[in-house]
Amino acid sequence: MAALLKVDSLGISFGGLKAVDKFNVEIEKNELYGLIGPNGAGKTTVFNLLTGVYKPTNGQITLDGDNITGLDCEAINKKGIARTFQNIRLFSQLSVLDNVKVGLHNNHAYSTLDGIFRTPKFRKVEKQMDERALELLKVFELEGYCDYKASNLPYGQQRKLEIARALATEPKLLLLDEPAAGMNPNETEELMNTIRLVRDKFDMTILLIEHDMKLVSGICDRLTVLNFGQVLKQGLTQDVLHDPEVIKAYLGD
Amino acid sequence: MDKVNVEKQKIFRSNLITFGMVIAAYIVVEVMMKTGNITSLLKGLLVPLCIYSILAVSLNLVVGISGELSLGHAGFMCIGAFTSATWSMLMKSSSMPEGIRFFFAILIGAVSAAFFGFLIGIPVLRLKGDYLAIVTLAFGEIIKNLVNALYFGVDAKGPHFSLEDSMHLNMDGGTIIIKGAQGITGAPKNSNFTIGVILLLIALFIVLNLINSRTGRAIMAIRDNRIAAESVGLNITKYKLLAFTISAAIAGVGGVLYAHNLSSLQALPKNFGYNQSIMILVFVVMGGIGNIRGSVIAAVVLTLLPELLRGLSDYRMLIYAVVLIFMMLFTSAPAFMQYRERIMTALHGKNKGGKEMD
Ligand SMILES: Nc1ncnc2c1ncn2[C@@H]1O[C@H](COP(=O)(O)OP(=O)(O)O)[C@@H](O)[C@H]1O
Ligand SMILES: [Mg+2]
Numbered sequence: 143m144a145a146l147l148k149v150d151s152l153g154i155s156f157g158g159l160k161a162v163d164k165f166n167v168e169i170e171k172n173e174l175y176g177l178i179g180p181n182g183a184g185k186t187t188v189f190n191l192l193t194g195v196y197k198p199t200n201g202q203i204t205l206d207g208d209n210i211t212g213l214d215c216e217a218i219n220k221k222g223i224a225r226t227f228q229n230i231r232l233f234s235q236l237s238v239l240d241n242v243k244v245g246l247h248n249n250h251a252y253s254t255l256d257g258i259f260r261t262p263k264f265r266k267v268e269k270q271m272d273e274r275a276l277e278l279l280k281v282f283e284l285e286g287y288c289d290y291k292a293s294n295l296p297y298g299q300q301r302k303l304e305i306a307r308a309l310a311t312e313p314k315l316l317l318l319d320e321p322a323a324g325m326n327p328n329e330t331e332e333l334m335n336t337i338r339l340v341r342d343k344f345d346m347t348i349l350l351i352e353h354d355m356k357l358v359s360g361i362c363d364r365l366t367v368l369n370f371g372q373v374l375k376q377g378l379t380q381d382v383l384h385d386p387e388v389i390k391a392y393l394g395d
Numbered sequence: 396m397d398k399v400n401v402e403k404q405k406i407f408r409s410n411l412i413t414f415g416m417v418i419a420a421y422i423v424v425e426v427m428m429k430t431g432n433i434t435s436l437l438k439g440l441l442v443p444l445c446i447y448s449i450l451a452v453s454l455n456l457v458v459g460i461s462g463e464l465s466l467g468h469a470g471f472m473c474i475g476a477f478t479s480a481t482w483s484m485l486m487k488s489s490s491m492p493e494g495i496r497f498f499f500a501i502l503i504g505a506v507s508a509a510f511f512g513f514l515i516g517i518p519v520l521r522l523k524g525d526y527l528a529i530v531t532l533a534f535g536e537i538i539k540n541l542v543n544a545l546y547f548g549v550d551a552k553g554p555h556f557s558l559e560d561s562m563h564l565n566m567d568g569g570t571i572i573i574k575g576a577q578g579i580t581g582a583p584k585n586s587n588f589t590i591g592v593i594l595l596l597i598a599l600f601i602v603l604n605l606i607n608s609r610t611g612r613a614i615m616a617i618r619d620n621r622i623a624a625e626s627v628g629l630n631i632t633k634y635k636l637l638a639f640t641i642s643a644a645i646a647g648v649g650g651v652l653y654a655h656n657l658s659s660l661q662a663l664p665k666n667f668g669y670n671q672s673i674m675i676l677v678f679v680v681m682g683g684i685g686n687i688r689g690s691v692i693a694a695v696v697l698t699l700l701p702e703l704l705r706g707l708s709d710y711r712m713l714i715y716a717v718v719l720i721f722m723m724l725f726t727s728a729p730a731f732m733q734y735r736e737r738i739m740t741a742l743h744g745k746n747k748g749g750k751e752m753d
Pocket of ligand 2: 185186
């Protein structure tokens with residue numbers, strides 16, 4: 143079976159600094175894949191390359207057989223990659239429900255004129271969007287907060303809302319950038335279950351960056367370790383975590 | 396689903412209040428006019444009140460909803476005014492009924508302003524913050540000065556343009572419509588309070604429904620977080636341009652009302668210059684950025700106030716300034732906003748803030 147995501151020799155330099163160099167990875171459909179490494183290793187940069195925030199200096203990205211290298215963010219999302227951000231980026235003034243409905247934007251469409259004149263199509267599609275958005279919020283136990291302004295949500299819930307919004311775009315591949323950052327052990331435990339649930343319920347393929355080793359070893363099938371912008375180790379989670387080089391990279395941090 | 400419906404009803408009610416407020420004000424004024432209880436001063440302000448309200452609503456779409464600072468809205472007003480007045484002059488002697496002629500004048504003013512909004516929006520919306528403000532300010536001034544230098548006439552051979560003087564039009568009989576700095580004289584006075592209020596209601600209808608639709612959500616999402624908006628597949632340029640173009644069209648309609656309210660139309664610093672653009676911005680800021688109803692209230696209060704205080708000559712600007720400060724505090728100061736939120740909490744029994752776009 144061909145991999146859902148295939149990355150070949152991906153690289154980018156910022157003014158001479160090779161932030162990511164010769165990065166390779168293959169992720170199978172329905173896999174839960176972890177990207178780990180010390181701070182500043184280039185993990186978030188890999189996400190930014192995969193989602194079109196940065197254009198790679200070299201290398202190729204293939205999603206489900208499509209070459210998506212060099213496309214912009216909008217196009218890449220439409221091809222099927224959605225993400226969350228290390229520093230939460232919600233639509234802060236919009237309600238929780240509307241944040242998810244913005245995620246539904248491209249797959250539930252009516253025209254601007256339908257919206258202004260409140261046509262039957264507007265009513266129908268809006269109703270579908272409300273139902274779908276509530277379904278998604280329910281998965282994250284956020285439906286009770288649907289009328290809150292996003293910026294008024296507690297921190298942990300904001301992280302979940304970002305995942306719900308990303309899922310609303312119906313991606314093939316979901317990228318999570320440190321989803322457990324700032325959470326206490328209980329919240330992290332709960333988040334692990336939610337991530338597993340997302341994988342199973344939505345038949346999703348997930349690539350996640352995480353520092354919490356308990357979370358990583360608990361849910362990731364395979365891992366790639368990044369160090370100084372390069373792949374240090376790749377393989378099954380337990381093998382990688384017990385690799386002496388990997389341990390050294392982390393202790394040396 | 397219940398909460399979603401409650402939220403929807405809240406927005407619906409809020410919009411209803413906005414429309415109701417305008418309609419109530421209209422009825423009160425009409426009654427005052429019928430009973431002769433209105434000063435000629437106030438009478439003369441009725442159409443300008445509609446114009447400024449429309450412009451404030453229009454600018455709030457860009458500043459509050461789309462989150463971009465535009466200082467060139469008087470330029471769009473100017474385009475709407477001159478294109479529509481030119482049309483009305485051309486058709487004045489035709490057999491077209493007056494109502495239909497004015498209807499087309501409104502359409503032409505809106506479409507021309509929208510066209511320019513679209514055109515300058517393409518390069519300008521790539522800029523951010525202060526740069527956008529400076530470029531739109533320059534645009535407004537350029538439009539005003541161009542119109543000031545423009546000569547336009549029509550004869551049997553068709554239209555003639557010149558930026559020199561009326562001789563350079565090389566007219567063979569026919570009529571000169573735009574005479575440079577003298578502008579247009581004799582456009583029909585089709586604007587009145589009723590039409591002004593109807594156009595304001597239409598502007599409100601368009602903007603409020605736009606905000607509470609898929610398109611409005613996209614525009615506000617881009618405002619709140621551009622990178623996140625891109626990451627969920629929104630076309631940033633499209634929605635920024637759409638908001639800007641619709642806003643320009645509505646400002647153009649304000650210009651149409653303006654042009655058909657006076658017997659002579661000239662592009663002056665005070666009507667289409669940057670001071671006017673800034674005045675409109677003041678309405679928007681005072682009414683609360685993103686608060687559409689507030690824009691209308693601020694436009695009305697701040698237009699009426701200097702006139703009502705005329706008797707107090709010396710203290711007039713002082714009181715005006717104090718009112719400005721209090722409005723600013725009331726709509727934008729964090730402490731006041733918290734205070735208002737506390738009142739809302741007490742009323743609704745819950746700490747939340749959904750949308751405040753009303
Ligand atoms: N836009 C940028 N310009 C310059 N340097 C950058 C940029 N983005 C990331 N970097 C650099 O790339 C390196 C990797 O950063 P990042 O990917 O954020 O690391 P992390 O693995 O902690 O997510 C860092 O040294 C960072 O300073
Ligand atoms: Mg990072």
